Amino acid sequence: MNIGKLKEVDIRSLWKHEQYDFSEWLSHEENIEELNNILGLTLTDVSKEIYVGSYRCDLVAVDESTGIKIIIENQLESSNHDHLGKIITYASGLDAQVVVWIVTHAKEEHRSAIEWLNNNTNSNINFFLIELHAYKIGDSLPAPYFEVIEKPNDFIKNTNKTKNSSGELNKSQSEKLIFWNRFNELLEEKGKPFNMRKATTDHWYDVAIGSSSSHISIELINKEKHIRIGLYMVDDKEYFDKLFENKNSIEKDLGLELEWLRECSGNVSRIKYKLSGLDYADHSNYDDLINKSIEIAAKMQEVFKKYL
Numbered sequence: 001m002n003i004g005k006l007k008e009v010d011i012r013s014l015w016k017h018e019q020y021d022f023s024e025w026l027s028h029e030e031n032i033e034e035l036n037n038i039l040g041l042t043l044t045d046v047s048k049e050i051y052v053g054s055y056r057c058d059l060v061a062v063d064e065s066t067g068i069k070i071i072i073e074n075q076l077e078s079s080n081h082d083h084l085g086k087i088i089t090y091a092s093g094l095d096a097q098v099v100v101w102i103v104t105h106a107k108e109e110h111r112s113a114i115e116w117l118n119n120n121t122n123s124n125i126n127f128f129l130i131e132l133h134a135y136k137i138g139d140s141l142p143a144p145y146f147e148v149i150e151k152p153n154d155f156i157k158n159t160n161k162t163k164n165s166s167g168e169l170n171k172s173q174s175e176k177l178i179f180w181n182r183f184n185e186l187l188e189e190k191g192k193p194f195n196m197r198k199a200t201t202d203h204w205y206d207v208a209i210g211s212s213s214s215h216i217s218i219e220l221i222n223k224e225k226h227i228r229i230g231l232y233m234v235d236d237k238e239y240f241d242k243l244f245e246n247k248n249s250i251e252k253d254l255g256l257e258l259e260w261l262r263e264c265s266g267n268v269s270r271i272k273y274k275l276s277g278l279d280y281a282d283h284s285n286y287d288d289l290i291n292k293s294i295e296i297a298a299k300m301q302e303v304f305k306k307y308l
Contacts, residue, residue, distance in 0.1 A: 004137035011076055011104050014134055014142055018074045023048055023058045026074070038146055039098065039128065040198050042208035043070060052093035055086060060094060064208035064215065070098040079103040079110040091125065100128045106149040114150040126152040173201040175280040176220060180205060186290050193298035207297050209305050214239060216297050222280050227289060229296050230258070230272030231304055237262065240269040243307055253303050256296070
């Protein structure tokens with residue numbers, strides 16, 4: 001058996017200029033997907049060179065299902081204090097909740113700085129420090145690789161605001177975390193039919209469909225002993241009406257009878273399905289419930305996308 005050797009490629013031989021070459025390449029949908037896998041988000045509405053005062057942020061995007069703003073600062077060299085200051089300036093000026101700093105080499109002092117920011121800022125702001133590498137085998141095409149150097153501490157960021165006075169999660173919060181962690185394990189085993197989200201103490205898990213105003217939501221309703229899976233739409237009655245016109249075809253494709261609510265609450269519309277059997281006191285059927293939830297959500301994503 002002939003086995004090739006992995007050889008690192010000089011980043012500057014692939015992209016000469018951060019702004020005109022790398023940022024342009026990264027802004028394309030098929031390339032930004034690499035970051036989606038790392039961040040657990042689905043970046044959409046990617047804009048290049050957004051001014052903040054006299055400075056320009058390389059890329060600004062929005063997470064498809066939550067609507068939060070993400071900024072990306074590219075530096076095709078070793079990290080430096082100048083860019084550290086810039087990402088903080090951009091985060092403040094653009095009211096971003098996720099900051100992604102991409103460098104070719106992360107210096108130790110900047111690793112420590114990003115770690116400190118993640119541990120000492122509130123849960124609404126998250127910092128990622130990522131090294132960009134590229135490799136090839138023999139005469140193959142070079143393949144970029146994003147290596148996460150520093151990222152938010154999930155436990156601190158997701159649970160600080162939900163701890164009780166003793167500093168511990170309550171029973172309900174713990175059970176949600178257990179469920180979503182197992183959910184992610186099975187989602188990965190299935191080859192991730194949709195993007196993975198971080199396990200949190202929230203009762204919901206969102207799946208993007210390609211619209212910033214609509215997404216699939218998987219919700220744990222333990223009080224009523226079921227999991228609610230469906231399409232959540234904000235201020236988009238036109239999309240709801242278009243789907244309702246095709247109600248029979250949609251339910252046939254899904255193999256499910258759905259509940260259609262045009263006026264759910266305020267400007268929200270919902271199309272939902274209830275999967276019975278959830279009980280935080282009994283985990284014996286979790287794998288079955290999770291597998292069914294993943295299959296239904298993936299099928300809904302496929303079906304609803306056709307009508308966007």
